[in-house]
Amino acid sequence: MKKGIKILKVLVIVILFIMLLSAVSRLVEPKYATELIEGHFISEYYNEEKNHEVIFIGDCEMYSNISPMELYKTEGITSFVRGTPQQLIWQSSAILEETLTYEKPKVVVLSVNCLKYDKPVSEAYNRLTIDKMKWSKQKVDIILSSMTEEESFLSYVFPLLRYHARWEELTQEDIKYLFDSKENTYNGYLMEKDIRPVENLPTKRELSNYQFGDICYTYLDKITKLCKDNNIELILVKAPSVYPYWYEEYDKQIENYVEKNGIRYINFLDIIAEIGIDYSKDTYDSGMHLNLTGARKLSVYFAKILKNDYNLTDFRDIANVSAIYKKKLEAYNKAVLEN
Amino acid sequence: MKKGIIIVIIVVILAVIIGGIVLINSNNSSNNADAMQSETFIFKINGQEVKMGQNLLDLNLPETSNVYEAESCAFDGIEKTYTYDNYDITTCPENGVEKILNVYISHGEESTPEGIRVGDTVEDMKQAYGEDFKTADVSYIYTKGHTTLTFVTNGDVISSIEYSLIAD
Amino acid sequence: MNLVSESFIWFMIITTILYYLSPKKVKKYTLLMISVITLACLGWENLAYILFSTISTYLAGLCIEKGKNKKAILIGTVGINSIILIIMKIVPYINSKPEFNLIVPLGISYYTFQVISYLVDVYREKYSAERNFFHFALYVMYFPYLFVGPINRFDQIKQSLIKEENKKFNIESFYEGILKISMGFFKKLMVVSRIHVIISTITGDITTYTGAYALLAMILYSIDIYADFSGAIDIVVGFSKILQIQLTANFNLPYLATSINDFWHRWHMSLSRWFKDYIYIPLGGNRKGRVREYINILIVFTVSGLWHGANYILWGILHGIFTIFDRLRGDKKRNRPISIVVTFLLVSILWSFFIWPDTITSLKMIGSLFTTFNYVDMFQNVLQLGINLQNIILLLGCIILLVIIALNKSYLEAKMQNADITVKCTIVFLLISIILIFGWYGIGFDISQFIYNKF
Structure with a gap:
């Protein structure tokens, strides 16, 4: 009996301290609400109605350049951009796998920019992709495949181990969004309205090696197989970003790959004129990403291709979906008109 | 008296040892200082030394209108690339300082202080810089201090030269 | 591996579980095995050097106890182990040249001092030589104290490290x-x-x-x-x-x-006692007159300074000087x-x-x-x-x-x-x-x- 009471007392203390540390952990974790908002993108998918016929996956070349609202407005296509900053190919693969546990789209569009990277880039970018993912087998896979040398798996399980030092930097955001969150995208699209034209570009540098790493092909194969096994059409795309340079040698490798695997590849850099992109007005960072006007042009152009070539539903005629999108469009159009 | 003698003996021994140690250490310090001076690759523009990591604004370089700012996807960090006729200089602006990260030479008459330019052969490079390099595909990478000097080749010919700051 | 690291925390958890799950007579061998495996994982040099010290000292201890050429065996074994330690102390200076890249084995100072203390104690017939090689190996290679010590005497640690077998988990x-x-x-x-x-x-x-x-x-x-x-x-x-x-x-x-004298009775006590028992006393301690006593003190502190590194000789000497001053002052209130x-x-x-x-x-x-x-x-x-x-x-x-x-x-x-x-x-x-x-x-x-x- 005495021993039992002792054990109970210890258990109570343990539980109390776990609760205390959990509360502190929640307080010090970055909220990604008004600062480093890109860290929140991955989680903005979870509360969505899972009725997307098109899923976009990739890095900032995806979430800056494609607006699902424009796809819906013009062709009634339901879509979501599961984009995160510096998303690497093995992360794209895990994110696609995770998405398929929620729904089966008809088309998956993958940005090929990530194939340039065959090693983890930085802990900071990993965090922006991974922190707000729901725990799943895919999250474990992503962590294990993405960790840089200085990182530890435990720091993802217990964020306090990573973010404890933020006790010195707590802001109002940390209190305001302690139990709440803020969405900053429109179905995964990050709206930027500034204009910074392309005036000149740095010298195009010669690389010593243009070959995509073996690991990139491994995960590209995985994505291809995942789509084939689930009867999903896969489209590889290169965004119309004029910098950093996309080399011909990269393009050749993609073309060889898609030919071998029967996949479609669209390099938007080759059809800038057709899309109507004007780099004096349509970019907010000198050609690295499109701004709202540029993204709209690209999205409208791409929507036509998707509608014509893939058997997609026009959800504007479907009551329950159109009701949801009506609300989304209200918010989106309001943001478009705001200064 | 005996205590005094002991103290004197100890002080004398101490003085001799300290003197010796001071002498040895002062030699080491000056040797180290000399070694530090030449411990990094230096580029030259119009006779000015350009070291990776130094402040570009401290240099008196010609003006150029070809300046490109590349921002990161998420962070408050940008890189600025200044393009001149024969070379590009990339900097990282921070607190009023423009830290030089990289100098890239791809054509023209610009040569390294050791006399190597684009178009020279790998053999010329080895003669100027020696055999202490690493290779990565068609690149030859020399490291000195906090700088790497990379020669990208096309066959036997140097097609570009790049000085880079090694990240901490 | 750092003592303050995730890997050492895992090491402690796994070792504790395996230790207490092992049958009572097997516990010490479990600990030895874990120490050996950990050393090997950190680099073969760590295992190679410590194995050499362990084997040479174990055999030397048995030979010294037999009685033949005791002194020669003691001097030889202590000499070899000391020379290895001295060489390793010089390694950082050698490694400043790019053609050398020698690794200093983990804990070399601490286990070298331990094996020397063991051999001298056996020579002085303070206790018998350990006959069981694995017991002795555990004394030398017990992993945790290779990081920073303390330097343990064999007779003081033998009971709890080796002899006590009937250990149950104790809250x-x-x-x-x-x-x-x-x-x-x-x-x-x-x-x-x-x-x-x-x-x-x-x-x-x-x-x-x-x-x-x-x-x-x-x-x-x-x-x-x-x-x-x-x-x-x-x-x-x-x-x-x-x-x-x-x-x-x-x-x-x-x-x-x-006082400085008092300080050295409180700081890094295991090393101070080691210097006293294996350098100061063999040199004569305070039994050969005041001058010799002070010279011995100076020698001990110079060696101590040297052990920390060539840059610290002066530090050692100054501590020696101040210790001598304390002795000269005596026990004044x-x-x-x-x-x-x-x-x-x-x-x-x-x-x-x-x-x-x-x-x-x-x-x-x-x-x-x-x-x-x-x-x-x-x-x-x-x-x-x-x-x-x-x-x-x-x-x-x-x-x-x-x-x-x-x-x-x-x-x-x-x-x-x-x-x-x-x-x-x-x-x-x-x-x-x-x-x-x-x-x-x-x-x-x-x-x-x-x-x-x-x-």
């Missing part, structure tokens, strides 16, 4: 061990990490930071090196406590010493508080040789204490020394807490013995929570190795 030992380990982490992650930043700032600019800044660095370094070293020992001793292995104490409130403060300041000033990178700069900094009186400037600019106000307050709070604990050690230990389980658990969890929230660890905090690791 009291477990609690004491966890508390001690937590204290070690607390010292390292709350105090040492923060002090390092301030000292790095001061030593980074030797033109600006002289006088009062130098004194601040010296005092902080005193706290730093003690917290760092005793923190590491706490982790090693604490973990050993969980396994119910009693290690020798290494510190006894060193900054409460009333002194004001205890003043003696403590003076000794602390003297010890702090002598730590200069560890703070700045070379002897000349250290001497210059010591000199600046008497020529540059920039105390007002220092207080005005204390927030420019690398850490902000919140962290300064936290650091001061931690130092005060450690001082209070040190001054009331016996009282607190007695209280904890009788405390309710709720109180005990609360204290440990509170300590761990403070470390988890306010500790300087993880990405962005460079937890450099413990200072005494490199010896």
